[in-house]
Each structure stands twice: as C-alpha cells, then as structure tokens.
Amino acid sequence: xxxxxxxxxxxxxxxxxxxxxxxxxxxxxxxxxxxxxxxxxxxxxxxxxxxxxxxxxxxxxxxxxxxxxxxxxxxxxxxxxxxxxxxxxxxxxxxxxxxxxxxxxxxxxxxxxxxxxxxxxxxxxxxxxxxxxxxxxxxxxxxxxxxxxxxxxxxxxxxxxxxxxxxxxxxxxxxxxxxxxxxxxxxxxxxxxxxxxxxxxxxxxxxxxxxxxxxxxxxxxxxxxxxxxxxxxxxxxxxxxxxxxxxxxxxxxxxxxxxxxxxxxxxxxxxxxxxxxxxxxxxxxxxxxxxxxxxxxxxxxxxxxxxxxxxxxxxxxxxxxxxxxxxxxxxxxxxxxxxxxxxxxxxxxxxxxxxxxxxxxxxxxxxxxxxxxxxxxxxxxxxxxxxxxxxxxxxxxxxxxxxxxxxxxxxxxxxxxxxxxxxxxxxxxxxxxxxxxxxxxxxxxxxxxxxxxxxxxxxxxxxxxxxxxxxxxxxxxxxxx
Amino acid sequence: xxxxxxxxxxxxxxxxxxxxxxxxxxxxxxxxxxxxxxxxxxxxxxxxxxxxxxxxxxxxxxxxxxxxxxxxxxxxxxxxxxxxxxxxxxxxxxxxxxxxxxxxxxxxxxxxxxxxxxxxxxxxxxxxxxxxxxxxxxxxxxxxxxxxxxxxxxxxxxxxxxxxxxxxxxxxxxxxxxxxxxxxxxxxxxxxxxxxxxxxxxxxxxxxxxxxxxxxxxxxxxxxxxxxxxxxxxxxxxxxxxxxxxxxxxxxxxxxx
Ligand SMILES: Nc1ncnc2c1ncn2[C@@H]1O[C@H](COP(=O)(O)OP(=O)(O)OP(=O)(O)O)[C@@H](O)[C@H]1O
Ligand SMILES: [Mg+2]
Numbered sequence: 001x002x003x004x005x006x007x008x009x010x011x012x013x014x015x016x017x018x019x020x021x022x023x024x025x026x027x028x029x030x031x032x033x034x035x036x037x038x039x040x041x042x043x044x045x046x047x048x049x050x051x052x053x054x055x056x057x058x059x060x061x062x063x064x065x066x067x068x069x070x071x072x073x074x075x076x077x078x079x080x081x082x083x084x085x086x087x088x089x090x091x092x093x094x095x096x097x098x099x100x101x102x103x104x105x106x107x108x109x110x111x112x113x114x115x116x117x118x119x120x121x122x123x124x125x126x127x128x129x130x131x132x133x134x135x136x137x138x139x140x141x142x143x144x145x146x147x148x149x150x151x152x153x154x155x156x157x158x159x160x161x162x163x164x165x166x167x168x169x170x171x172x173x174x175x176x177x178x179x180x181x182x183x184x185x186x187x188x189x190x191x192x193x194x195x196x197x198x199x200x201x202x203x204x205x206x207x208x209x210x211x212x213x214x215x216x217x218x219x220x221x222x223x224x225x226x227x228x229x230x231x232x233x234x235x236x237x238x239x240x241x242x243x244x245x246x247x248x249x250x251x252x253x254x255x256x257x258x259x260x261x262x263x264x265x266x267x268x269x270x271x272x273x274x275x276x277x278x279x280x281x282x283x284x285x286x287x288x289x290x291x292x293x294x295x296x297x298x299x300x301x302x303x304x305x306x307x308x309x310x311x312x313x314x315x316x317x318x319x320x321x322x323x324x325x326x327x328x329x330x331x332x333x334x335x336x337x338x339x340x341x342x343x344x345x346x347x348x349x350x351x352x353x354x355x356x357x358x359x360x361x362x363x364x365x366x367x368x369x370x371x372x373x374x375x376x377x378x379x380x381x382x383x384x385x386x387x388x389x390x391x392x393x394x395x396x397x398x399x400x401x402x403x404x405x406x407x408x409x410x411x412x413x414x415x416x417x418x419x420x421x422x423x424x425x426x427x428x429x430x431x432x433x434x435x436x437x438x439x440x441x442x443x444x445x446x447x448x449x450x451x452x453x454x455x456x457x458x459x460x461x462x463x464x465x466x467x468x469x470x471x472x473x474x475x476x477x478x479x480x481x
Numbered sequence: 482x483x484x485x486x487x488x489x490x491x492x493x494x495x496x497x498x499x500x501x502x503x504x505x506x507x508x509x510x511x512x513x514x515x516x517x518x519x520x521x522x523x524x525x526x527x528x529x530x531x532x533x534x535x536x537x538x539x540x541x542x543x544x545x546x547x548x549x550x551x552x553x554x555x556x557x558x559x560x561x562x563x564x565x566x567x568x569x570x571x572x573x574x575x576x577x578x579x580x581x582x583x584x585x586x587x588x589x590x591x592x593x594x595x596x597x598x599x600x601x602x603x604x605x606x607x608x609x610x611x612x613x614x615x616x617x618x619x620x621x622x623x624x625x626x627x628x629x630x631x632x633x634x635x636x637x638x639x640x641x642x643x644x645x646x647x648x649x650x651x652x653x654x655x656x657x658x659x660x661x662x663x664x665x666x667x668x669x670x671x672x673x674x675x676x677x678x679x680x681x682x683x684x685x686x687x688x689x690x691x692x693x694x695x696x697x698x699x700x701x702x703x704x705x706x707x708x709x710x711x712x713x714x715x716x717x718x719x720x721x722x723x724x725x726x727x728x729x730x731x732x733x734x735x736x737x738x
Contacts, residue, residue: 428533433569435553436529436562437583437643438590447582451573451622 058185157193191221227262260295279338282310293325301328317346335368364400446473488539499703515700558590560646612668666691
C-alpha cells in the first residue's frame with residue numbers, strides 16, 4: 001500500500017497538534033472610522049510616532065481610493081462607518097455553556113476534530129483556560145531564540161525590533177496599493193512577525209490561527225515574514241469564524257520577503273464563515289498577499305485552500321526580482337451555496353531565468369461562483385524566464401459557475417509561458433461507480449473532490465492536509481442528492 | 482439468494498426489460514448471453530440500482546430482502562457487486578484508498594470490526610496474489626490511464642477484496658488477452674464458494690470453458706428466451722442467435738393470433 005495513505009490514515013487518527021501556535025483574538029470597540037479612530041488605535045498600542053504617521057498616510061490613501069470594480073461579481077455595499085476597528089484583548093462570553101450553542105456548528109467542530117476548549121472559544125462560550133500549552137510554547141520559544149529566529153506579534157516586534165519593522169513594513173505592499181490594503185495600513189490590529197536569520201532553517205512549522213469573535217468587528221491583521229539569505233521557513237495560517245447573521249469584513253495584508261537563496265512556504269487554510277444556504281451573513285474576505293524574491297535563487301510558494309467566506313477576493317502575488325528566483329502558487333477554492341470566490345495570482349518575472357508554476361483548482365457546487373484570475377508578466381530583463389499555469393475547474397450540479405481569466409504580458413521574447421485549462425463535471429457515472437462499491441453519494445463526492453485537488457493538497461504540511469481534506473468534504477456537504 | 486420476478490424496466494420512456502424471471506441460488510454460476518442491445522447491461526444496472534432506470538413492474542429479492550427498496554450503496558453493502566462493462570476513471574483517487582473506504586463501509590454494515598492498516602495491507606497482498614493483480618496498478622489512481630484489460634482486472638481485484646455474495650460480471654472477459662482470461666478465470670474459481678454466486682454476462686463461450694456455469698440463459702429483447710446448461714453456450718457458438726430470434730418472433734406472432 002502507498003506510504004502516503006498509511007500516513008494520512010495515522011494522522012487522521014491523531015490529535016490535532018501543531019508545532020507552534022499563537023492565537024490572536026480580536027474583540028469589539030467603538031464603531032466608526034476617522035482620524036481619531038486611527039490615533040486611538042495607535043495610542044492604545046503605545047506606538048511610536050513613525051508608525052502613527054504611516055497609519056495616517058494609509059488612512060489618507062484609503063479616503064482617496066475607489067472600490068475595485070474589475071472583479072467578476074457585484075461588489076457589496078460596505079459601510080465602513082458601521083464597523084468597529086479596535087481589537088480589545090478581552091472577549092465577552094455569549095453563552096454560558098456549550099448546550100446553548102447551535103448543534104450544527106458543534107457537529108462541524110466535531111468533524112474537524114477541534115478540541116473542546118477551542119470549540120467553546122469559537123462558539124463564544126466562556127472558557128476558563130484558553131490554552132493549556134503555555135509551557136510547551138515556552139520550550140519552543142527558547143529553541144527558536146537560540147537559533148536567532150524571531151516569531152512574535154507585530155505589536156511586540158514594533159517594540160522589540162523597531163529597526164526591522166521600519167525597514168520592511170509596507171515595503172512589499174505599499175500603503176497606497178489598493179483600498180483594502182490602505183484601510184489595513186490605517187487600522188491594522190495585530191498579526192504575526194517572523195524573522196529567520198541568515199543560513200538558518202527553521203526547524204518547525206510556524207503557525208498562526210486567526211479568528212473573528214465579536215460582532216460588528218472588522219479584522220485587519222498584518223503579517224510580515226522576512227527570510228534572510230539562505231534561510232528557510234514554512235508558515236501556516238488557519239482562519240475560522242463563528243456564525244453570524246451579518247457580514248463581517250476581513251482585510252488582511254501579508255508581506256513576504258525572501259533574500260538571496262532563501263525559501264518561504266506560506267500555507268493557508270481559510271475557513272471563514274461562508275454565510276447560510278440563502279447567502280445571509282458570512283465573511284467578506286478582501287486580502288492582499290504579496291511576496292518578493294529579492295535575491296538570486298530566492299523561492300516563495302503560496303499554497304491556499306479556500307473553503308469559507310461569503311466573498312473571497314484574494315490574489316497572492318510574487319515579485320521575482322532576483323535572477324534564478326522562483327515562485328509557486330497552489331490553490332484550491334471551493335464555493336458552495338451562494339459563495340463567491342474571485343481568486344488567483346499575479347506573478348511578475350523581473351529577473352532573468354526566473355521560474356513560476358501555478359496550479360489552480362476551482363470547485364463549484366450549489367449556486368457558487370468561482371473565478372480564477374491570473375496575471376503572468378515577463379519584464380524586459382526576464383530573459384529565459386518560464387511560467388507554467390494549469391487551471392482546472394470542477395462543477396458539481398448545474399447551477400454553479402466557473403470562470404477563468406488569464407492575463408499574459410511578455411516584454412521579453414526569450415521567456416516562455418504555458419497555460420493549460422480544463423473544466424469538468426463530476427459525472428453521475430463516477431458517483432454511481434463508488435456507490436456500487438458501498439460508498440454513499442456524499443462520501444463519493446468527497447473522494448472525487450479530494451482526488452481532483454490532490455496536487456495542491458500534497459503541497460500542504462501533513463497536519464494541514466488532513467484538516468483541509470475534511471474541510472473540503474464539509475463544505476460540499478449537501479451539495480448532492 | 483437472488484430472485485427476480487417479472488421485472489420490467491424503462492429508460493427514457495422506452496421499455497428495455499420486459500419481464501425477467503431468474504432464480505440464482507448460493508453456490509451457483511449463471512451465464513447470461515444474448516445479442517448486442519438485448520438488455521444484459523441494463524439488467525445488471527437495474528440490479529445495482531442505477532437511477533436512470535424506472536422499474537415499472539416486478540420484484541427482486543436478495544436473501545429475503547427487497548433489493549429494489551435499497552439505495553445502490555446499501556445493495557453493495559448487502560453483497561451485490563457489479564464488475565462494470567465500462568469501468569470509469571477517477572483521477573487522483575488512489576485505488577487502495579478507495580478500496581479501504583469501500584471495505585470499511587461494507588464492514589460497518591455487516592457489523593464487522595474495522596481492519597487495522599496492517600490487516601488491510603495483508604489482505605491487499607493476498608487478494609492481489611489471488612487474482613494476480615500488479616501492485617503497481619493497485620497504487621495508481623483509480624483506473625486512470627489503465628488499459629482496457631487492466632481496468633477489467635481491477636474490477637476482479639476489487640471483487641476479491643470486497644467479498645460479495647452476488648457478483649455480476651458484465652463482459653469482464655472482453656478486452657482480456659488469452660493469458661489474462663485464464664488468470665482472471667482461475668481467480669474467480671478460487672473465489673467461488675457455497676455461500677456466494679456469480680452471474681457472468683458474456684459473448685464468448687470460451688470464458689465458460691474456464692468458469693463452468695451451472696446454467697446458461699439467453700436474453701433477447703428484454704426477456705430470457707431460453708435457459709439451459711453449458712451445452713446451450715456451445716450451441717450458440719455454432720449457430721448464432723438467429724434461430725432463437727426466429728423462434729421468438731414466431732411465438733410472438735402465434736401469440737398475436
Ligand atoms: N440511456 C439510454 N437511453 C436510451 N436507450 C438506452 C439507454 N441505455 C441503454 N439503452 C438501450 O437499451 C438497450 C439495451 O442496452 P444494454 O446496454 O442493456 O444492452 P446489452 O445487452 O448489454 O448489449 P451489449 O452486448 O452490446 O453490451 C439498447 O437498445 C440500448 O440502446
Ligand atoms: Mg452490455
């Protein structure tokens with residue numbers, strides 16, 4: 001038997017354990033957005049003047065910008081004045097015990113194997129002990145310290161490593177980039193900071209788990225990862241949010257910087273609340289993620305599994321600046337019911353001999369609409385640069401849609417760009433074949449979908465791959481029969 | 482074990498099965514032959530529970546249980562196995578992973594304890610050897626890029642793994658090379674027992690030399706028009722189907738008078 005399968009099996013039976021997890025809670029404050037809000041946030045966090053000035057620049061840019069209109073869906077009205085922008089550390093308990101929580105939500109948690117304390121947290125139940133692994137955390141922290149690796153919240157990094165923050169924050173995604181990035185610059189709450197020193201291979205996966213707890217809050221986290229020359233890091237980001245009837249805004253910014261010979265692997269499993277079957281509620285996920293391969297042979301890869309959110313608007317991109325640098329983008333995006341995903345990547349080949357590979361797998365079910373949008377640009381100096389793009393769509397049922405928008409621009413005639421695209425439907429024949437072997441329709445779809453997404457799921461660290469597989473099945477539950 | 486009584490079925494409003502009667506007892510092997518388009522695969526599909534067929538009349542019982550009331554996956558778990566005439570490809574789903582899922586569903590249904598990874602592995606090895614199925618193929622994606630013959634052999638490997646009560650093999654012999662036919666037949670002979678039964682749909686008498694049937698039936702125009710022993714297959718090989726067709730239409734015209 002395949003080694004993979006045995007390993008997967010064992011992992012599926014194992015407790016959920018990440019090498020290192022920081023939980024970042026976001027809670028509620030006054031509603032509304034103006035210069036005072038920005039000042040208030042900065043003051044609450046005791047920030048230095050230069051950071052407040054930068055936030056203000058972001059706010060001014062935000063005021064001048066229009067909402068994007070090029071996407072393949074109607075941009076919802078977002079009332080920026082009805083959102084709360086400050087994240088207080090404490091949270092209000094919504095329920096006294098788990099018995100009061102919607103059983104459907106609990107069933108989901110159970111299927112995902114989320115531990116009880118975390119289940120309570122997600123559902124908004126009062127929890128006495130938030131995380132019981134403090135000692136474990138310290139052990140890891142010590143180990144990382146010895147290697148010179150910095151892994152902390154952005155707020156702490158501002159205090160403890162201001163020189164790094166000042167040098168790199170906003171250096172990949174400028175404060176003027178787009179309306180959501182500008183907004184994030186003005187009001188970002190917190191996020192993760194990673195620095196890997198020269199020549200160091202980070203010995204464990206670093207991970208952050210984001211969640212949105214309070215009502216009427218937006219979430220604006222900011223992540224900055226710097227891999228110095230010849231270093232390596234694999235970073236995971238998990239997202240989830242409790243069910244709410246109203247829409248919530250999530251506008252994060254992620255910046256990655258890979259120096260000469262360095263490699264950054266960034267994996268996301270996004271499971272924000274998608275809204276109910278009729279499309280009520282759910283997260284509006286407008287995220288700007290960008291990585292820069294600054295030096296020769298630098299490498300960045302984005303892997304994303306997007307199962308949640310009412311709307312996903314997200315194009316992790318890569319600037320291939322150093323010669324021989326390379327970028328990869330692996331994506332699975334699922335839309336079921338009324339979900340919308342407009343996602344893809346942008347890869348800018350600036351240096352010579354740069355290489356990129358894009359594998360995108362869209363899955364649409366219900367009335368879900370899934371668009372892939374990919375830009376591959378070969379600059380004038382991108383001699384012998386190469387890109388390969390494979391973009392597949394899988395349809396389940398007749399009411400959903402899949403759309404592909406590849407944009408290709410080449411200013412160097414030695415560069416090569418290859419693009420392959422397929423659209424397929426889950427066949428009745430395939431489902432019947434599996435039924436005939438004792439597998440019910442729901443599980444049949446899950447098997448077929450996981451098979452289809454295999455090339456991308458294989459890129460995820462093992463623990464995440466298992467969770468992602470379960471999420472795919474959960475998201476598609478009820479999409480047949 | 483299997484009892485089919487006056488089974489009528491339509492597809493897209495057209496009657497395909499026109500009153501099938503068949504009794505299959507445990508331990509027996511039945512062969513079904515008949516010209517192209519006579520309804521052999523349709524019968525197999527109806528037994529397996531394919532939804533695009535509408536049952537208009539008749540009953541099907543499997544060990545006293547009403548088969549027609551069950552969903553396809555329940556029929557499978559109850560022990561009905563169909564080796565498809567045209568097995569489908571499912572990209573990215575590993576053959577072994579798929580079998581593991583199938584077997585575990587079937588075992589749950591039969592109140593058997595789950596197999597450990599080790600036990601499963603052992604069983605896989607044994608069954609692979611029994612039907613001489615290449616390990617290399619077992620580890621690939623389900624039927625993806627398999628040759629015609631490899632797909633057929635995979636059906637038999639799955640049959641061996643899932644240990645059904647009633648196996649229906651729809652032209653599993655066509656597409657197999659001479660050696661493969663012998664190997665597959667040997668495998669099936671080893672799987673035969675007093676507790677299971679086989680229905681072999683085939684066009685070729687040759688298969689029946691390897692797996693000797695207890696009964697041979699001829700399906701024509703949605704009905705079983707003749708049943709006999711293995712000699713009937715030899716007779717068909719020699720004479721073709723025309724004499725049966727004529728006889729059948731003769732009867733029909735007589736009936737009309
Ligand atoms: N989806 C369908 N729509 C219309 N007619 C169908 C459909 N499926 C099968 N039929 C018809 O039903 C009849 C019986 O087909 P079936 O596949 O059962 O024949 P068969 O005996 O298995 O033939 P063969 O020996 O060629 O495999 C044929 O006339 C076929 O065209
Ligand atoms: Mg047929």
